[in-house]
Amino acid sequence: MPTVRDRAAQVLQQLGLPGIVLLAAVLGDLGVIVPAAMDGFGRAGADLLLLPGIVGLAACGVWGRSRPVAAAWTGVAVLFVSTVGIRLTSAPAYSTALPSTSFAECVAGTLLVYYCARSASVLAASVTTSALVAAELFAIVARRDMTGIDNFTPLVGAALLLGAVVLGARSRNSAATNQFVELLRTQWLLVGILALTLFVDASIIMSGSRSAALLSVPSAVAALTALYATRRPLRSILLLAGIYVVCDVLILSIGAVHYGSIGGLPFTATASGVVAVALLVRTEPARRSVPAVALLSCVVGAGATAQAYALARESIYSRPSSILPSLFIAAVLLLGISVAIGMFLRARDSERTTVVEAAVAEAQTAERMALARELHDIVAHYVTGIVVQAQAAKIVAERSPDVVPDSLDQIENAGTEALTAMRRLVRSMRGDGTDIQGDSEQATTDLAADLRALAASGGHGVRIDLDVDLPADLPQEVARSALRIVQESLTNVSRHAAGATAAWVSVRADDGGVRVRVADDGSPGEPGPLAVPGGYGLVGMRERVELLGGTLRTGRTHDGWVVEAWLPLTGEEESE
Missing domain, CATH: 3.30.565.10 (Histidine kinase-like ATPase, C-terminal domain)
Known part of the structure; x- marks a missing residue:
């Protein structure tokens, strides 16, 4: 009977890579909306009025995989109704990549455009995409009292629209997939986790100054590096060390020292480090993994110390020693968790290898047994013919001696064929199959x-x-x-x-x-x-x-x- 974990894995696999990212976006929205609904500002629970529209548009994004046009028009209706509801109830809409639009709404809208460009006719895709753009513009303006569109909104919206259309058209014209797309597809769970941390980082970055948006670049690169760690964990550790240095320099340069109080690094960079260390311990021997992990730890420690001194200079903390112990404990815990996960996966890999080798040996043995049964059938077939020919030769020998040489030739041929078949099959059982279920x-x-x-x-x-x-x-x-x-x-x-x-x-x-x-x-x-x-x-x-x-x-x-x-x-x- 399937366990809860098996059922959850099956649901996630059915969602596919786009659905996993969309689920991460919904969780990111919940992480922002639920605390905001209980922060004591404004009407209690007013922020929760955003959830029906978010869930509805996310459902359209999932549906769009099979019925893109119908799902897109349903999404247009959901976006319109949600916007009217937000306007009537004065619910506080928050912004992400687009003003007054949540993470899930951005991702769902982009997915719907992608699905239409990938599989709908050109006319239907054009009309449907135009309706989605119009609905989004209506939402931006109506949710913000005509002040939603700024100088950056057209650029961001055009980038999302162009990216979705280009990717959809490329998938439409070619069924081939490159190695990167295949990597994303096979590592769907890791993509979902990293997407969630990226949404969390985006929430933190958008709550600060515009210059803090620079941190989104090393965060995205760190996420890609974590995916690369599934192929080359040692190189990924070295790349992450460089990314951490860039993050520290940016944080100190733009004054985003509030990161120092939460570990000194964006969440995505931290999660990528945990993934890379776990994969390194899983696949590499200790003589290679220990120096690499030590290097990464030194980089993290140096950056956290520098940020702690910066926080002290800005009088956020009285002195660095008031925050460094907690950062040190958190870093040690994360490192221990990463190493423990890596060792656990290493043990599982070893156990799985043993099981597979035993199963392969069993499959080969089963195949040889099947060949042995066939050997019996083949030899019995030929030997029966030989016996029949010999008996016939005895009967006609006295009456027609001239027929005997022909019978002997047939007996000889049958014996030769039997020996050949027997040798070929017996040779197969001298070497080092499967449970071929069939008739x-x-x-x-x-x-x-x-x-x-x-x-x-x-x-x-x-x-x-x-x-x-x-x-x-x-x-x-x-x-x-x-x-x-x-x-x-x-x-x-x-x-x-x-x-x-x-x-x-x-x-x-x-x-x-x-x-x-x-x-x-x-x-x-x-x-x-x-x-x-x-x-x-x-x-x-x-x-x-x-x-x-x-x-x-x-x-x-x-x-x-x-x-x-x-x-x-x-x-x-x-x-x-």
Whole structure:
């Protein structure tokens, strides 16, 4: 039964990367609105009147992934109704990137423009985007008594609009993804956490002077560095040390010394450091991780000390010693938490590696046992023919002696074929499979018929187009292996190909062997229509192909995910 953590992870995966960022924006809004509603200024709870509009527009942002135009027009209506409600109730609207607009409203509006540009027709996208822009302008003006638009509003709004349209159009024209986009997609939880800290930093920065906006640059760079730490943790630590120095210089230069009382660094920079240290401890040996962590700690300590002296000079604290002990304790706690998380993940990785190795060995053993059963079937087939031929030769020897040489030739050929098949299969059990779930044990001697039956069964949740062109004298061990490869490939389509609707299977004679090719139109990530956890099908598939002297290639191409195998019709023993 799924646990609460499993259900939460499933919901977050369904939201996708944009939905995770939108959720972080909603949490950022809550972090601002809820304390403001209880701060004793103005009417108690008046700030909470902003929440229905924020939640409603965020829901439209999530809906826009599947129905962009309908979600965008619903968002226009929600924004209009929310603005009228704020105006009538005199609820205090607060500003973020755009005046009188919350984080979630900015993100949701940008996402709706992106979704329209990505998948709607040009006319529908243009009209819908214009309506969203008009609704946002109405909200800015109406929520601030005609004083909402300043010199920076058109620039920020144009940047958000242009970015959403360009990214949407690029996704529309090309299905390819670069490494950075793939990194964002795979590290969706980390992106959500960093997005939340960026929203928190934005709230702090906007409450100060305009010059404090300079700190948003190193904060954003620190977030990107934390993502980079998933690939290169040691380099990321060194980059973060440089970013921390830049942050300290900016804080002291622009007079934003209030950061000294909360640790000396923006929240995003601090969170990025925690992530990078945890990943470094997780992946690197102590001889490399300890010096890097020590360097980062020295940079943090030096910056905090400098800011503490600056606070003392501005008479915010009587002397640096009144704040340094608390900063030191907080830094040690964060460092200890980071190291503990890294060690825990390192132990989990080691345990997972052991489990995977055991599972792979078990899969290989299972494949060899399947080959052993096939060995029995193949040898029994040939030996039965030999026995029948020998009995027939005895019967006709006395009546027609001239027929005996032909019978002996057939017996010799059958014995040679049996020995060849037996050697190839026995050789496979001398080396170092999977739980291929299928009907290969019920396979007949006609591979083409077995493949047609498999395609017609409909047991994999997708339409299967079959192309078969095989010789009549196909060796049984090759036929059975080809059938097993097709079975496992189609099983993987149903398990792992998100949105797959069709699969194309080609089994043809090619270059002295049989070439098997299975492709689908799905995408990686989410489970397929018949998803089940676990499985080591590719291990057994590769094991079988290599032991029969063939080759196997798997990967994503312009045709989708492709499994392509080549099995020789003659084994190594025959060539010798």
